[in-house]
Structures are given as structure tokens and as C-alpha cells.
Amino acid sequence: MMNGTLKSDLKPSTFAMPDGRLLHLYGDYSGTPNWPATDEMHERGFSHRRWHPVRREWVVYSAHRQTRTYKPATDACPLCPEAPGGEIPVRDFSIAVFDNRFSSFQKDCPKPAPITDVDVPIDSAAGNCEVVVYSSDHKASMGTLSQDRRELLVRVWGDRVRALLQMPAVQAVMPFENRGEEAGVTLHHPHGQIYAFSYMPPILETMAQGYREGYDPTKLTSSTVHEVAQTGSMAAFVPPFARFPYETWISPKSFRSSPADLTPGEVSDCARLLAIVAKKYDIFFGRPCPYMMIVYAAPRGMEGFFPFNIQFYPLLRTPHKLKYLAGCELGAGSFLVDVLPETAARSLRRIFVENIS
Numbered sequence: 001m002m003n004g005t006l007k008s009d010l011k012p013s014t015f016a017m018p019d020g021r022l023l024h025l026y027g028d029y030s031g032t033p034n035w036p037a038t039d040e041m042h043e044r045g046f047s048h049r050r051w052h053p054v055r056r057e058w059v060v061y062s063a064h065r066q067t068r069t070y071k072p073a074t075d076a077c078p079l080c081p082e083a084p085g086g087e088i089p090v091r092d093f094s095i096a097v098f099d100n101r102f103s104s105f106q107k108d109c110p111k112p113a114p115i116t117d118v119d120v121p122i123d124s125a126a127g128n129c130e131v132v133v134y135s136s137d138h139k140a141s142m143g144t145l146s147q148d149r150r151e152l153l154v155r156v157w158g159d160r161v162r163a164l165l166q167m168p169a170v171q172a173v174m175p176f177e178n179r180g181e182e183a184g185v186t187l188h189h190p191h192g193q194i195y196a197f198s199y200m201p202p203i204l205e206t207m208a209q210g211y212r213e214g215y216d217p218t219k220l221t222s223s224t225v226h227e228v229a230q231t232g233s234m235a236a237f238v239p240p241f242a243r244f245p246y247e248t249w250i251s252p253k254s255f256r257s258s259p260a261d262l263t264p265g266e267v268s269d270c271a272r273l274l275a276i277v278a279k280k281y282d283i284f285f286g287r288p289c290p291y292m293m294i295v296y297a298a299p300r301g302m303e304g305f306f307p308f309n310i311q312f313y314p315l316l317r318t319p320h321k322l323k324y325l326a327g328c329e330l331g332a333g334s335f336l337v338d339v340l341p342e343t344a345a346r347s348l349r350r351i352f353v354e355n356i357s
């Protein structure tokens, strides 16, 4: 037990950073955040979005992210507790959530000026980007976090989704994790992110259409052919239409629209499956498996039909072969997959993972 404030409920302790960003500490923490006085103020910049008229989607431009002035010392991880120049100046913490310093979307994003010469719809990139740090332990990972910590993480996702959807501009909230250098990760401290969009991103829009027309992914939780693992109220499975080899979804067996709506039993089962899936990948590929993990929750106003589930996209086909998005995927949006979903499910199902408690 840490010697900080013990919080039995989920309400975080929230602090304002010197540049106005917010830090939320969930669970236990020790010490009081104390940022050193500095005249090296972070220069804020704003993003904007432009409409791509033939792809029919918004593209977000964040020119300020290219001129990052902040560079952590090579031996200092900015997500470790009390790191010099770091983001979380407390002695220890359970889960920390803070506004991304180089955010692609901003809470108070102004309306951009029109582009001269050409007629391209342009709008502000309102919203928010948060970083979710899973542990004060630099070497932890989804598979090695304690069950208690993973349960807290699932509840934190629910709390952030609910809190960010309360921002009037926000239409959809998506927590996710990129793991591994192959997924573009430069900080190895275990962490994920949460994006809050002020518009419907195209994939969420397409998914919403499928769900609106009645597709029910919870039915896949009873497929023994596609099963990867089961934990009572939740199941992990390779969907029969997987676009990535070894793509795996975690879903409640009953419809839930958000991680905030899970029962305590579902939170526990979900947390257990997160570890089981992550460990199975590492064992199967024989190395820490790079992946992208997306937490889907109902966008604003879609709580009645858009289901919560978690989707893992491992970036490996074999231990040494990366899965790339190549010409056919990027140019045509048609995925070519070398492994049948039923075969992938059988391979992952057979991997033994010791009891997760």
C-alpha cells in the first residue's frame, strides 16, 4: 500500500499543470504533484482539419507537433514518477491520465482561417488527447500488470469516456494503445492514449451504420470455432471476418455501450482477458508482440445500438514478419489476409496461459 491518499471510489485527484493541462491520478498515489518553476513554457499551437472531398473524410493537420521543443533527456522517461522534466511529479502512482502536451485535438481550438486560392472545407480540430499511464513501473506491460491494476484501467477507460463525452464539442471518444516500436511507440513506459473527436471519424461512422442495421457482435462470444478464451461474462475471439492475421476482439456476452456500463464482474472478466490475450500473443510470437489495441465505445447519441468491445491488431504475421498496410489495403481499402480466422483462433486458443488472478 502506498502512503498517499487511498481512494475507494473512482473519482480521480485532479491537478492543473503549470501550462494549464490537467493531470488526473486514479487509485493510490504518494506525494503531492509539484512541478518545478520554469520559464521554459510550452508554446501552444492549434490543429485544424480539412475535408478530403473524394475520400470523404477529415484530415487533421498539427503543424505545431513537428516543432516540438520538449525533448526528455535520453536517460529520463517522462512517464516515470518524479522524472526530471517529466509529466507526473509524484513519488508513486497507480494510473495517471493527463492532457497530451502535443495534442492533435484541443479543448479550446479556435476556428481556422480559410485557405486561400482553393475551396477546401476547413474547421477547427476541437476535442482532446489524453495519455493514460498504466503503472509507475517502467517495465510493466498489459500482460504483467496486476489484476487489480487492469481492473482499475478498465474502469478508468469508462470514466474518461464518460467525462470526455460531457464536453459539448465531443462526438466520440476512443481509448487505444500502440505497443512496440513497430507501432510507432517511442516511449516504452506502459501507456495508452484517449482521443476525443469533435466529428465522427470514418471508421466509427461505418461501424455505426453496421450496428444501426442490426449487426450484433456479442453473438460471436458463443462461437467455439472462433474462441480464443472465455472468462464467464466476457469472451475473446477471432472474428470470422478478421482483417489482420490473429486479430482478436474482447466483448461482453451481453450488449454494453461503454466500459462505464460494465458490471463489477464484467470489469474483472475483461481485465483478465486483456492479460490473457496479451500473454498469448507474446508466447505465440516468441517475443513482445507489437500491437494496436482499440477500445470502442458508443459515440454520442448511439448508446442504444453501438456496442463496447476491445479489438487487438497484432502487427506480426510470424515472429520476424511484419504485417504492413500495403498498396491494396491503403489504396483500395481491401485487406488481404494469409491466415484463416478459424486457424488463427485455434492457434491462439491452444496457447496455455497460467492462471491470471
Ligand SMILES: [Zn+2]
Residues within 6 Å of the ligand: 077, 078, 079, 080, 137, 138, 189
Ligand atoms: Zn518510464
